[in-house]
Amino acid sequence: MPKKFTFRGGVHPNHCKSQTERLAIETFPAPPIAVIPLSQHIGAPAKALVQKGERVLLGQMIGEPDGNVSAAMHSSVSGTVLSVKPFAHPSGRLVTAIEIENDGADEPEPFEPIGQSWRDLSSGELIQKIAACGVVGMGGASFPTHVKLSPPSSKPIDTLLINGAECEPYLTNDSRVMIERTDDILTGVQILKKILGAKNVYFGIENNKQDAINAIYDRVTGSRFNDIALAVLKSKYPQGSEKMLITAITKRKVPSGGLPMDIGCVVQNATTALAVYEAVMYGVPLYRRVITVTGAGVRSPKNLLVRIGTPVRSILEACGADIAAAKKVVMGGPMMGIALSDLDVPIIKHTSGLLALDQATDAVRKYPCISCGMCVSSCPTRLVPSKIAKFVEKENFDEAVKWNLMDCVECGSCVYTCPAKINLVHFFKVGKMRVRAAGAAQK
Numbered sequence: 001m002p003k004k005f006t007f008r009g010g011v012h013p014n015h016c017k018s019q020t021e022r023l024a025i026e027t028f029p030a031p032p033i034a035v036i037p038l039s040q041h042i043g044a045p046a047k048a049l050v051q052k053g054e055r056v057l058l059g060q061m062i063g064e065p066d067g068n069v070s071a072a073m074h075s076s077v078s079g080t081v082l083s084v085k086p087f088a089h090p091s092g093r094l095v096t097a098i099e100i101e102n103d104g105a106d107e108p109e110p111f112e113p114i115g116q117s118w119r120d121l122s123s124g125e126l127i128q129k130i131a132a133c134g135v136v137g138m139g140g141a142s143f144p145t146h147v148k149l150s151p152p153s154s155k156p157i158d159t160l161l162i163n164g165a166e167c168e169p170y171l172t173n174d175s176r177v178m179i180e181r182t183d184d185i186l187t188g189v190q191i192l193k194k195i196l197g198a199k200n201v202y203f204g205i206e207n208n209k210q211d212a213i214n215a216i217y218d219r220v221t222g223s224r225f226n227d228i229a230l231a232v233l234k235s236k237y238p239q240g241s242e243k244m245l246i247t248a249i250t251k252r253k254v255p256s257g258g259l260p261m262d263i264g265c266v267v268q269n270a271t272t273a274l275a276v277y278e279a280v281m282y283g284v285p286l287y288r289r290v291i292t293v294t295g296a297g298v299r300s301p302k303n304l305l306v307r308i309g310t311p312v313r314s315i316l317e318a319c320g321a322d323i324a325a326a327k328k329v330v331m332g333g334p335m336m337g338i339a340l341s342d343l344d345v346p347i348i349k350h351t352s353g354l355l356a357l358d359q360a361t362d363a364v365r366k367y368p369c370i371s372c373g374m375c376v377s378s379c380p381t382r383l384v385p386s387k388i389a390k391f392v393e394k395e396n397f398d399e400a401v402k403w404n405l406m407d408c409v410e411c412g413s414c415v416y417t418c419p420a421k422i423n424l425v426h427f428f429k430v431g432k433m434r435v436r437a438a439g440a441a442q443k
């Protein structure tokens with residue numbers, strides 16, 4: 001087995017994965033009504049292609065990308081469009097969405113499979129297929145994958161890293177996909193490798209996921225996947241953050257304010273590689289995904305294959321969640337996920353999990369800072385979180401930027417270790433938003 005890789009800083013929260021790590025993926029029924037938001041990614045919302053009363057097919061493109069950084073949307077059911085109007089979104093905003101009444105027939109759009117002949121396609125043709133299928137990063141950031149696979153020619157990529165770290169507590173959706181769809185993911189990785197022309201390919205998995213490590217190890221040693229190297233990572237949060245993954249495996253550092261492509265790297269999540277496989281081999285768009293449903297408030301935790309657009313409430317209820325008793329329902333992991341105030345929002349492309357938790361941790365400030373320095377030692381990007389938060393609180397954004405506010409990856413490690421329970425990430429999110437807004441206003 002390969003040596004274990006790691007990075008400086010970070011924290012060791014309880015894994016809390018035992019409830020679901022051995023549970024095979026089950027298919028959740030399609031919803032009677034699917035609500036597909038036109039914004040499920042970083043960048044401009046998609047433009048609606050359908051109107052009220054129109055019939056749509058399963059997998060039909062119902063929203064086209066609007067601009068260079070945008071993504072296509074597809075129907076997750078066959079049926080009739082009920083409305084195109086603003087709906088509650090997991091982010092807490094109102095976002096235009098397409099509401100579709102499911103006719104229960106699952107009549108599919110005629111997909112265009114190309115199977116093994118993907119090897120004969122050019123990078124540009126492969127990228128076009130990925131874009132047409134609306135693939136975005138499924139590990140949380142939801143950046144359109146076709147854009148990430150198109151770095152400028154001045155930034156050649158020699159290293160592709162596949163992120164199977166799944167360092168957020170509770171979540172086991174990526175692990176189950178790695179175990180149950182191993183060959184499909186690895187084929188997706190080979191497609192990504194061909195597109196980027198990358199010489200080196202590393203598949204990073206944390207050492208607390210032995211079943212996933214075994215599954216990948218068995219296939220990358222002495223098989224048609226032996227151009228992919230397994231990199232076992234020490235289990236530590238936020239090992240799955242792009243910058244940490246790159247540093248741990250390659251020892252390269254993304255420069256302050258820079259991107260992985262500046263140092264010849266591209267990172268893709270393991271489940272995104274599966275979506276790339278389905279898009280290229282079978283022409284199947286991203287209309288479903290695997291999520292973990294767990295937490296102290298869930299009676300029957302599960303890993304579920306769900307349609308995009310399924311209401312959160314229906315999934316929690318089906319898993320026996322005591323919604324009234326839960327102190328907090330989170331979409332995603334407990335460190336970086338979004339606390340939901342409305343449970344009728346839909347599952348979107350980057351929903352990795354639903355957690356019903358019995359502890360609320362939303363307070364912005366609980367006690368005064370005692371200058372203990374714990375946040376400094378836990379920060380994987382070597383920031384001074386206490387200082388930056390104070391500058392943001394005083395609205396001194398120039399100083400906050402000088403102390404590298406914009407390099408914060410919002411991982412929450414500082415909050416996890418802070419004995420005063422100060423929600424530092426809240427200050428960083430607000431600070432970054434204000435700095436970006438000021439920059440946009442100047443332009």
Ligand code: SF4
Pocket residue numbers: 378379380381382383384385407408409410411412413414415424425428
């Ligand atoms: S300052 Fe940002 S990057 Fe550093 S630990 Fe806190 S949230 Fe993570």
Ligand code: SF4
Pocket residue numbers: 368369370371372373374375376385386414417418419420421422
């Ligand atoms: S960990 Fe909390 S209390 Fe300690 S220095 Fe950082 S912000 Fe202050």
